[in-house]
Amino acid sequence: MKLDVFSHCTIDTLYIDDSEYAVPGGPGCYCSLTARALKFDVTLHTKFSHDFPLIDDFSKKKIVLDDAISEEPTTQFILKILDSDRTLFLQNMCEPISYADLNSDGVIISPVFDEISKDVFDKIQKNSNFILLDPQGFLRQINSENKIYLKQTDLNFTNISAIKTSPDELNCLTGNRETDGMKILQKKGIENVILTDQQNISLLAKDKIYSVKLPNIRLFDTTGLGDIFCSVFCCTMLKEKDFLWAFSFAAGAVQAALESKQIGLEKIPIKAAIETNGSYFYHTVKFRDV
Numbered sequence: 001m002k003l004d005v006f007s008h009c010t011i012d013t014l015y016i017d018d019s020e021y022a023v024p025g026g027p028g029c030y031c032s033l034t035a036r037a038l039k040f041d042v043t044l045h046t047k048f049s050h051d052f053p054l055i056d057d058f059s060k061k062k063i064v065l066d067d068a069i070s071e072e073p074t075t076q077f078i079l080k081i082l083d084s085d086r087t088l089f090l091q092n093m094c095e096p097i098s099y100a101d102l103n104s105d106g107v108i109i110s111p112v113f114d115e116i117s118k119d120v121f122d123k124i125q126k127n128s129n130f131i132l133l134d135p136q137g138f139l140r141q142i143n144s145e146n147k148i149y150l151k152q153t154d155l156n157f158t159n160i161s162a163i164k165t166s167p168d169e170l171n172c173l174t175g176n177r178e179t180d181g182m183k184i185l186q187k188k189g190i191e192n193v194i195l196t197d198q199q200n201i202s203l204l205a206k207d208k209i210y211s212v213k214l215p216n217i218r219l220f221d222t223t224g225l226g227d228i229f230c231s232v233f234c235c236t237m238l239k240e241k242d243f244l245w246a247f248s249f250a251a252g253a254v255q256a257a258l259e260s261k262q263i264g265l266e267k268i269p270i271k272a273a274i275e276t277n278g279s280y281f282y283h284t285v286k287f288r289d290v
Contacts, residue, residue: 011075221262232252
């Protein structure tokens with residue numbers, strides 16, 4: 001099966017405890033590499049400089065790059081991480097991503113900061129059968145110190161099949177951080193509304209909210225966990241056509257990534273770990289009517 005991913009790849013400087021790490025990242029990397037772990041054919045729509053360190057890795061993994069090389073420097077962030085809390089600073093922004101004709105089963109749209117224009121967003125929506133949206137990059141603004149904050153934003157949700165938000169992102173989109181906000185997005189036509197709140201992950205589908213709680217694990221590097229979740233959810237939905245399997249497998253992938261205690265892209269789990277954890281979560285999911 002085929003997947004398109006629209007997002008910048010990044011260079012992230014991570015500050016964790018008393019250590020500093022400079023690693024490639026961004027949803028472009030995490031979503032694409034996770035989808036390849038699940039045996040999907042991937043076309044990555046992104047922009048990065050000619051010296052981006054993963055160009056050869058993408059080739060070896062058979063990830064197709066769509067006009068990715070830019071003369072501008074790669075997008076860069078500083079992330080200060082304390083458990084599940086992250087403070088982000090934008091250091092550099094690469095050029096925007098262009099639209100390209102799509103020939104895939106599904107699309108992940110996950111901007112990091114203003115790299116997907118309204119025109120490109122509209123064209124993707126009009127030409128895709130299944131779209132998973134992580135809206136973070138549409139909501140982000142920077143202050144005078146280049147620190148990232150979220151701003152209330154109106155988005156067009158036409159033809160969006162699934163969305164993943166945090167409580168703060170949900171509040172920016174709907175004015176509500178919990179169930180009422182999820183129901184607002186559902187009424188706008190989104191069939192699968194996902195809310196990730198630290199260890200608690202919820203899915204509103206039809207007339208029920210399904211939930212799982214990740215086990216207590218000492219958090220180390222949390223970057224990319226949401227991207228891993230999105231990629232596994234999207235791929236499993238496309239393959240199995242079952243939102244509960246997709247939800248369980250995506251949660252299982254996050255648990256496997258956390259248990260690895262790895263930095264950056266090294267935490268992306270293998271297919272067997274995703275399936276093992278996903279099967280466990282499938283039998284422990286709780287649900288309630290809304």
